[in-house]
Amino acid sequence: MSEHQLRVDWPACKGHGLCAELLPEVISLDEWGYPIVHEPVKGEVLAMARRAVKACPTLALRLTLPA
Amino acid sequence: MTAVATACPPAVRQGGGPVPVVSEGPALLAGIAQGPGLAAHLNRLGPAPRPSLGALVDMARDVDLRGRGGAGFPFATKLSAAARRRAVVVVNASEGEPGSHKDAALISCAPHVVLDGAAAVARALRTQEVHIVVSSEHPSLRRVVEKALRERVTAGECLDLRLHDAAPRFVAGQAQAVLQLLAGRENLPVTAWQPEAVSGHRGRPTLLSNAETFAQIGHLVRVGSAGYAAHGTAGEPGTTLVTLRGDGWAPEVREVAHGTPLADLLDEAETSRPLLLGGYHGTWLRPAQLRGMTVSRSAIAAAGATLGAGVMLPLAQGRCPLVRTAELVEYLAGQSARRCGPCLNGLPAMAEAVRALVHGEGSVRRVEELCGLVVRRGACAHPDGTARLVASMMQRFPAEVQAHSVGTCRRGREVSG
Numbered sequence: 149m150s151e152h153q154l155r156v157d158w159p160a161c162k163g164h165g166l167c168a169e170l171l172p173e174v175i176s177l178d179e180w181g182y183p184i185v186h187e188p189v190k191g192e193v194l195a196m197a198r199r200a201v202k203a204c205p206t207l208a209l210r211l212t213l214p215a
Numbered sequence: 216m217t218a219v220a221t222a223c224p225p226a227v228r229q230g231g232g233p234v235p236v237v238s239e240g241p242a243l244l245a246g247i248a249q250g251p252g253l254a255a256h257l258n259r260l261g262p263a264p265r266p267s268l269g270a271l272v273d274m275a276r277d278v279d280l281r282g283r284g285g286a287g288f289p290f291a292t293k294l295s296a297a298a299r300r301r302a303v304v305v306v307n308a309s310e311g312e313p314g315s316h317k318d319a320a321l322i323s324c325a326p327h328v329v330l331d332g333a334a335a336v337a338r339a340l341r342t343q344e345v346h347i348v349v350s351s352e353h354p355s356l357r358r359v360v361e362k363a364l365r366e367r368v369t370a371g372e373c374l375d376l377r378l379h380d381a382a383p384r385f386v387a388g389q390a391q392a393v394l395q396l397l398a399g400r401e402n403l404p405v406t407a408w409q410p411e412a413v414s415g416h417r418g419r420p421t422l423l424s425n426a427e428t429f430a431q432i433g434h435l436v437r438v439g440s441a442g443y444a445a446h447g448t449a450g451e452p453g454t455t456l457v458t459l460r461g462d463g464w465a466p467e468v469r470e471v472a473h474g475t476p477l478a479d480l481l482d483e484a485e486t487s488r489p490l491l492l493g494g495y496h497g498t499w500l501r502p503a504q505l506r507g508m509t510v511s512r513s514a515i516a517a518a519g520a521t522l523g524a525g526v527m528l529p530l531a532q533g534r535c536p537l538v539r540t541a542e543l544v545e546y547l548a549g550q551s552a553r554r555c556g557p558c559l560n561g562l563p564a565m566a567e568a569v570r571a572l573v574h575g576e577g578s579v580r581r582v583e584e585l586c587g588l589v590v591r592r593g594a595c596a597h598p599d600g601t602a603r604l605v606a607s608m609m610q611r612f613p614a615e616v617q618a619h620s621v622g623t624c625r626r627g628r629e630v631s632g
Contacts, residue, residue, distance in 0.1 A: 155406075155408075156592070157406040157594075158406060158554070158555035158556065158557070158558075158592060158593050158594050159403075159404075159405055159406060159552075159554040159555055159594050160406070161555075161556055162556070163556050178557065178588055179560075179588075180556055180557070180560040180561075181556075182556035182557055182560075182592070184592075210408070212408070
């Protein structure tokens with residue numbers, strides 16, 4: 149199964165922090181409240197990652213497949 | 216040094232900085248003393264060939280032509296990627312870096328060399344649409360380019376040539392920011408989900424390259440790969456443009472063959488001081504690293520730096536590299552587009568942390584932590600470049616960092632205030 153990358157649209161991200169709430173396995177927040185993506189998404193985390201992408205209030209989170 | 220073209224560039228810098236001296240060069244800047252007109256250009260060189268896509272890709276690959284905007288991406292790869300239906304060509308001469316004047320010099324002294332390259336690329340991609348982006352920092356530059364475009368149209372050029380003014384700010388020349396400008400939006404970087412060669416201007420395949428890259432193509436199509444290799448080294452054929460002291464006294468633009476010793480460009484006093492190579496997003500080098508150094512990607516990479524867009528900024532006499540870096544980080548923090556959180560927050564924090572370090576109140580760990588926090592976390596590479604500058608300061612000047620931590624400056628001046 150292929151690994152997905154979580155990518156942040158930085159100008160769109162306003163640091164609401166929902167992604168880190170929904171996906172603490174992969175995302176933490178920096179000292180200003182912006183997401184730090186720690187690793188690619190795979191396996192059972194993928195479904196939760198999709199949920200985090202959908203939940204982002206500014207639609208700033210995307211799942212991409214490596215080129 | 217070769218003859219100095221006193222007429223060039225006509226562009227007066229806004230804000231009244233000294234106008235760089237542009238010297239005649241071996242290839243792109245040959246014959247600039249005859250002026251930037253099309254008649255003189257054609258008289259000297261004749262019409263430029265417009266090879267097929269395959270031939271142009273082969274030539275660019277033969278001479279290992281790299282993009283001259285700073286990243287050094289192989290041009291042949293980019294050209295192949297953009298070779299699809301309804302391609303667009305973008306000549307980027309926006310040059311937001313205060314230490315760089317090579318694109319302004321090139322496009323004001325030799326606009327038709329750049330446009331020959333753009334025309335050859337457009338022909339290879341079977342498109343007529345060519346956008347030219349110049350910095351609005353040089354109001355007279357626009358007039359020179361307009362005149363050059365009119366001359367070509369009068370001479371029967373069938374390209375659709377469009378001129379744009381980039382905002383006079385550091386990040387305005389970044390590829391995605393340029394595409395925003397072309398689309399009529401604010402001239403600021405946005406997230407690139409795909410390379411612009413795949414999906415660029417209005418989603419079309421876009422060959423966006425630095426003005427010098429197009430000039431290199433303009434020269435290459437005339438002389439062929441063998442003629443191109445008449446200058447430079449076996450591993451790195453051809454020439455490159457450099458800006459010397461671009462943000463300070465006596466700025467100068469030179470075209471030099473790859474392999475030229477640094478000692479031919481800077482005097483002994485300058486090479487005995489630290490050098491900031493690659494501009495404000497560049498890397499500090501110590502004087503010992505400059506000895507025997509040549510203008511060559513491989514030699515510069517071996518020293519842990521990159522040539523970038525050819526900016527060379529020797530530290531002014533009597534100045535401390537830490538104090539200078541602190542000033543630059545402050546400037547760069549102010550140049551943030553203020554749209555990406557890590558840059559908006561991280562660069563001012565970094566400026567503060569570096570300033571504290573200089574004043575003996577900071578912590579190396581805090582500076583390193585901030586460098587880590589901004590890298591690859593923005594729409595453009597502005598935070599990455601700023602972190603690179605700061606990291607190189609920490610790496611090259613550990614003794615000075617140590618001295619500042621106890622309140623002294625090894626440049627002989629007490630740090631105060």
